[in-house]
Amino acid sequence: MTPLAERPPLLTMSHIEKTFSGDVVALRDMNLTVNEGDFMSLLGPSGCGKSTALRLISGLMHPTRGKIDWAGGQGSDDLGVVFQEPTLMPWATVAQNVWLPFRLKGIGYNEVKDDILEALKLVGLENFQTAYPRELSGGMKMRVSIARAMVTKPRLILMDEPFAALDEITRFKLNNDLLELKAAIGCTVIFVTHSVFESVFLSDRIVVMAARPGRVIHELEVDTPYPRHESFRTSAEYAAHTRAASEALGEAIGEAA
Amino acid sequence: MTIAENAPVVEVIDAEEAARARRARINRIAKWTLPSLVMVLTILAWHLYVTINEIPHYILPGPVLVAQSILSDWELLWPAMLTTTRLTVFALLLAILGGVALAVAFTQSKWAEMSFFPYAVILQVTPVIAIAPLLQIYMESAFAAALACAWIVAFFPILSNTTIGLKSADHNLEDLFTIYGATRWQRLRLLAAPSALPFFLGGLKIAGGLALIGAVVAEFVIGRAGTGLGLASTLLEASYRFNFGRLYAALILISAMGVVIFAITSFISHMMLRKWHESALKRD
Numbered sequence: 001m002t003p004l005a006e007r008p009p010l011l012t013m014s015h016i017e018k019t020f021s022g023d024v025v026a027l028r029d030m031n032l033t034v035n036e037g038d039f040m041s042l043l044g045p046s047g048c049g050k051s052t053a054l055r056l057i058s059g060l061m062h063p064t065r066g067k068i069d070w071a072g073g074q075g076s077d078d079l080g081v082v083f084q085e086p087t088l089m090p091w092a093t094v095a096q097n098v099w100l101p102f103r104l105k106g107i108g109y110n111e112v113k114d115d116i117l118e119a120l121k122l123v124g125l126e127n128f129q130t131a132y133p134r135e136l137s138g139g140m141k142m143r144v145s146i147a148r149a150m151v152t153k154p155r156l157i158l159m160d161e162p163f164a165a166l167d168e169i170t171r172f173k174l175n176n177d178l179l180e181l182k183a184a185i186g187c188t189v190i191f192v193t194h195s196v197f198e199s200v201f202l203s204d205r206i207v208v209m210a211a212r213p214g215r216v217i218h219e220l221e222v223d224t225p226y227p228r229h230e231s232f233r234t235s236a237e238y239a240a241h242t243r244a245a246s247e248a249l250g251e252a253i254g255e256a257a
Numbered sequence: 258m259t260i261a262e263n264a265p266v267v268e269v270i271d272a273e274e275a276a277r278a279r280r281a282r283i284n285r286i287a288k289w290t291l292p293s294l295v296m297v298l299t300i301l302a303w304h305l306y307v308t309i310n311e312i313p314h315y316i317l318p319g320p321v322l323v324a325q326s327i328l329s330d331w332e333l334l335w336p337a338m339l340t341t342t343r344l345t346v347f348a349l350l351l352a353i354l355g356g357v358a359l360a361v362a363f364t365q366s367k368w369a370e371m372s373f374f375p376y377a378v379i380l381q382v383t384p385v386i387a388i389a390p391l392l393q394i395y396m397e398s399a400f401a402a403a404l405a406c407a408w409i410v411a412f413f414p415i416l417s418n419t420t421i422g423l424k425s426a427d428h429n430l431e432d433l434f435t436i437y438g439a440t441r442w443q444r445l446r447l448l449a450a451p452s453a454l455p456f457f458l459g460g461l462k463i464a465g466g467l468a469l470i471g472a473v474v475a476e477f478v479i480g481r482a483g484t485g486l487g488l489a490s491t492l493l494e495a496s497y498r499f500n501f502g503r504l505y506a507a508l509i510l511i512s513a514m515g516v517v518i519f520a521i522t523s524f525i526s527h528m529m530l531r532k533w534h535e536s537a538l539k540r541d
Contacts, residue, residue: 058436081436087429091451091533103447104437132533 004204004221007035009071010155010188011057016066018052018214025213026052030066032207032216034156034190039182041199041206042192043245045253049214050192054158057190080149080157080187084164086141088133088148094120095129098148112151119151120144122181139170146178150185159191163198172230175201179228196249200241201233208245210252218248315499323509326502334491334503338510341472341487344400345518348407349468353461355408356415364423364449365441381413385471389478403479403486407471414463422456423449455534458526465518473511488514 016030027049034040042050055061057068058079070078080101088097095109095116102112109116120126123143133141142162149157163171175198182189193199199206200222208218222241224232232238270278300320306312307319314322327334359377363370389406396402426448434444476489492507530537 058432060432060435079436081433083429083433085429087427087433089430089448089451091454100433100447101437104434104439104443134533134535 002037004035004038004223007037009033010036010038011071012069013053013057014066014069016053016056016063016068018049018056018061019064027056027063028213028215030214030216034188036071036155036188037186038205039179039189039203040191041203042190042209043194043196043199043206043249044209044214045194045211045249047211047214048209048252049211050209051160052214053209054160054190054192057156058158077152078155080152080154082142082145082149082157082159082162084161086133086138086145088141088144090133093130093132094125094136094144097133097144098151100148101152115151119147122150122184123147123177138166139174142166142174143177146181150181150187153185154187156188156190159189161192161194164193164195171198172233176230178202179226183226196242196245197233200238200245201228206245206248208248208252217252220244220248315501318501318505322502323505326500326506327509330503330506334488334506334510337486337488337491337507338514339487340400341469341476341489341511342514344403344407344472344475344487345468345514348404348411348471349465351404351408352412352415352464352468356412356460356464357419357457359416360419360423360453361445363420365445370420377413377416380409385410386474386478389475393479399479399486403472403475406475406479407468410471410474411464411468414460414467415457416460418456418460418463419453422453425456426452455530455536458522458529462519462522462526465522466515469511469515469518 011034013030013032013034016027016032017025018027019025030049030053032053042053044050052061056063058081059074089100092100098116098119099109099112102115103109117126117129120129123146125140125143125147128136128140128144133144136144145162149159163174166174179202189203191199191202204222204226206218206220206222207216208220209215210217220241224235224237224241304320307317312319318326359373363374385406388409389402392402392405393399396405423445430448431444434448439447472487473489476486477493479486488507488511492504492511495501495503495507527537
């Protein structure tokens with residue numbers, strides 16, 4: 001993987017400010033450059049604007065001030081999104097759910113059948129194409145959601161606390177799988193979380209945010225090379241990174257209080 | 258697993274599971290036998306009450322007389338039932354068309370909803386029995402006037418349920434559709450419509466019953482002028498003639514129609530939702 005310093009920028013947020021009606025400042029002067037191939041975590045307490053930042057990047061919201069620039073301009077294939085809930089259509093089968101991003105672009109099922117199968121293989125659900133979401137466990141639904149986000153091979157995948165509602169065993173398993181997936185398709189990921197452990201295990205850049213007003217207060221680098229395996233969780237390196245991230249998060253919480 | 262495969266198949270069922278299976282078996286049978294038994298006993302009690310107390314048939318006809326009436330008056334009852342059925346089915350179909358179309362218009366345009374929803378409510382809350390005589394004056398055909406009555410009663414639950422349903426789509430899915438640049442039409446067809454389906458089908462079940470009630474009310478009011486509409490007119494006419502056997506026969510046929518409509522709408526609902534919706538799932 002390209003070292004951090006040599007990665008070309010993908011997306012630049014400059015002097016972003018977002019104020020909601022009623023004078024709530026969700027984000028103040030946020031400056032952030034996301035580089036191609038980054039696995040970036042946005043870590044912070046509730047109300048620090050990390051979800052707002054994702055909504056701004058995805059274009060669901062527009063900044064009050066400042067701008068977001070995509071290298072080479074933004075196309076319609078640039079984004080994949082995973083929410084906290086699996087957000088599947090319950091009336092559609094697994095394969096139909098994964099087809100959705102193509103379908104909304106007017107691409108027929110048969111044209112992308114192989115892409116859908118490949119995405120489902122990557123998340124280990126190739127045998128569940130015709131199953132309905134209700135037949136799947138919480139972890140499996142989340143895998144379908146991830147398959148849907150990556151099926152178009154987007155430049156950037158946004159993940160908004162995708163594993164927060166899952167049990168720890170499932171979460172660890174999905175963390176491992178997510179790293180493999182990212183390596184397989186080589187996209188950039190922005191991952192919102194409030195778990196220090198998750199952010200250290202997954203990412204190579206951690207952006208720590210504080211609340212009231214939402215802003216970036218620290219940026220940490222996790223230089224442990226990929227692939228990272230389960231053994232990373234018990235290493236001294238992991239402990240050191242976790243301590244650093246915890247201290248930064250502690251500062252973020254302290255400043256808000 | 259290999260040990261189990263080689264061993265003779267012995268089903269080990271503990272007492273609790275055995276009791277559960279037994280209960281399920283009993284419930285399956287009781288579901289049909291109990292209501293049937295209640296019906297037989299009621300008819301028997303009715304028969305005994307009428308014969309023992311020698312109740313005159315113009316006060317309460319016995320079940321035998323009613324059964325005889327159904328058979329002997331069949332040539333009169335059958336066309337009447339067809340008319341009422343036609344009235345009910347047309348009213349229901351128009352209610353589905355009108356209710357769904359208006360619901361879609363309401364959800365596509367906030368202005369349309371703000372402008373017209375209050376009037377849909379007024380149409381609903383005004384008792385149809387009060388409107389029926391007016392419709393009879395303004396519409397030439399008695400059938401058309403009765404149809405309008407039944408339609409007014411049936412269309413509101415479809416409209417209000419479908420409107421709520423169309424707005425009930427998951428917010429994150431809405432966002433996802435926005436991010437992927439879905440068109441208005443895609444959003445309606447692929448997201449709003451499937452989300453609305455369970456609500457619509459709930460409305461359909463209510464509207465089916467209401468269409469029949471609307472048809473009966475309309476026949477009572479409009480059919481009175483000797484226009485000879487359906488079963489309800491027949492029932493009313495029989496009451497004027499103290500032909501209580503025929504009155505009960507008509508009443509039973511109307512009830513039977515209601516049951517059939519409910520069964521059909523429930524079946525449609527079950528078939529459309531059974532694969533994915535919580536309401537159609539059996540819990541283990």
